[in-house]
Amino acid sequence: MPIVKLGDEGQWTNYHGTGTCEAATRFALRSGDAPRGRDELALAAKAVQDWLGAAAAAGRRVRPLGAGWSPSNVNISSQSWLLHTRRFNRSFRIDAADVRPGVDAQGLMLVEAGALVDEVSDKLEEQGRSLWTSGAGNGQTFAGAAATGTHGSMIARGGIQDHIRAVQMVTPAGIHWIEPDVGVMSDAFIAATGSTLRRDDELFAAAQLPVGALGIVTALVVDSVPKYLVRPIQNLRRVDRAALDWLAAGDFRRFSAAYALDRDPDFVQMIVNPYKPFKRPAMLRFLYREPWRDDYPRATPGQLGAGYDALSLLGRLLNDYPWARGPLLQYAMKLGYASGPDVDAPTVYGSWGEGLDTHRPLADLFNASVTIDRADLARVFEQICAVYARHGGSTVITLRFMARAEGLLAPARFAHSAVIDFDGPRSARTADAYARVVERLDAEGIGFTRHWAKSCGLDAARVAADYGEDLQRWRAAQARLMPDPAHRALFGSAVLDGLGLTG
Known part of the structure; x- marks a missing residue:
């Protein structure tokens, strides 16, 4: 049976x-051992549909x-039935016979809904993708x-949902295979999954980013590119105010030449201390894409500069000693973020997946963001830092850059987006400082959105105003x-109802 009950009613954190x-x-929901992914999806999707019917009969949301x-x-919904998909995590190659004429199957993979980003990345890299x-x-x-x-954070790319080429979505009344008008998979393949084509x-643009309110995703067709290497550069540098104008204009080459390598970067990240952001060194991280070769020297994620959780180690100190926030934040940046390779260090390379790491659980995490044009x-950055510092925020401020993302409800709605993250230890002061930042942006007439998965204080009115x-x-x-x-x-919950997504 693809779905099993996990004990009696209780708590889940x-x-x-x-x-x-x-x-x-x-x-x-658990994977089976069917040799073909389409057969496994047919069994699983039917089980999910039956489970939805049972939940409805029991008067429980899901x-x-x-x-x-x-x-x-x-992801929180009390008095509900919760469906864990983590063990429904197989991935399958897609053959040329499984796609429509003219579609290149080489970059595509069929992914069950519980597969981690890490697992998908590893499977693709095994295939040279x-x-x-x-x-x-x-x-x-x-x-x-x-x-x-x-x-995402690649300058010329959007969000992770941009990889998706097709979605299997289960609702109480149907099993749907959703694709763009031009289509991807063959009719025979789709029929074998038990889905209605x-x-x-419009449906596909909604299904790329469903926020859990369109049904239950059971599978995705994920696209990829040929495998490549990235060279990371990471350092602590004082950043001049004028450099913000370069970033705002998209002159990443000039920014890179000033603080790392004189070449076009594919990824730029700047982590700043909002307490005197131009007087204290910022943590800078660059990634430069290079052709794949098998003989590159392997490095650990730490040697590649992965990981962004060092500030959590100082959470209690930051909360107990508000007068020392600026120096303590800077100490944490020096201690935890400066371990990556600088320009003068031995050159290291890694694949895209090797440069990522899984965060430890952070019970005291504050995690919020805004995405702006x-x-x-340059117009708002210094104001944001000043507001945050004035009201006692205990996080660093991170800048990253990306293109407009696909999906109707994608927060990266601007052709050229700057994502400003506020990540660090949780406290009432930090939450208040973030709320003041939002107020300042509104007062300045700056358009922005917020991340669905972060602690950003959204409500239905704001969602309607942001996404129109x-x-x-x-x-x-x-x-x-x-x-x-x-x-x-x-599919509602107190959170999703409050966002206006389930009416």
Whole structure:
């Protein structure tokens, strides 16, 4: 049986310890041993549909859970049936006979919904392929990362959901195979998965980033690129104010030449201490893409500069000694972030997947962000730092850059986006400082969005204002997938209802 019950009703707490489901009945969707992925999906999707029917009959809402990664409580639903997909995690090659004429099957892989980003990356690399972007860590399920708009950080790429070429989505009334109008998989393959074919650009744009409210994703077709190497450079440097203008204008080559290598970077990250951001050194990280070769010297994730969790180690000190926040933050940056290779250090290389690492659980995590039009960066950055410092925020501020992401509800909605993260130890002061940042951006008339999976204080009115017509298009797609209001309500929770996504 693909779905098993996991004990009696009780509590479930998410990975980072930021939220708990009360009175939850837990179930698990597990992979079988079918030799072909399509056969396994047919069995699993039918089991999920039957499970949804049983939940509805029992008067319980449902929530799919992958790795339980999101600290925003978007995955929290009390008095509900929870479906753990983590052990539904096989990946399968796709043959040329399985796709439509004209579609290149070489870069495609069929991925069950519980597969971690790390697992998908490893499988692709075994085949000489690679993801082209992902978040800072790789411990999320691929489906969960896409469902919440996890942003990438490659300058010319969007979010992780941009890899998706097709989605199998299960609702109480159907098993849907959703693709763009042009199509990807063959009709015979789709029929073998037990799905009803839905080739529809609007449905697909909604399904790329469903926020858990369109049904239960059971499988994805994930695209990739040929495997490549990245060379990391990481250092602590004082950044001049003028450099913000270079970043805002997209002159990453000039920024790189000033602080790392005189070449075009593929990834730029700047971690700053909001207390005197131009007087204290910032942590800079660059990635430069290079052709693949098998004989490169292997390095550990730490040697490649992976990992962004050092500030959590100083959480208690930052909260107990507010007068020392600036120096303590700087000490944490020096201690924890400066271990990567600098320009003068021996050159190291790694694949995209090797440069990522899985975060430890962080029970005291504060994790929030805003995404703005990159052109507004120089105008607002210093104001953001000043507001944060004035109100006692205990996090660093991280800048990363990316292109517009796919999906109707993608937070990276700007053609050229700057993502500003506020990551560190959780405290009331930090949450208040972030709220003041949001107020300042609104007062300045700066358009911005917030990450679905972070602790960003969104509500239905703000979601409607931020996404406008795209939210209406997403809701129309939801209504076409689930015309019965009772079915849409089945996927609700206090959080999703509060965001206006389940009405």
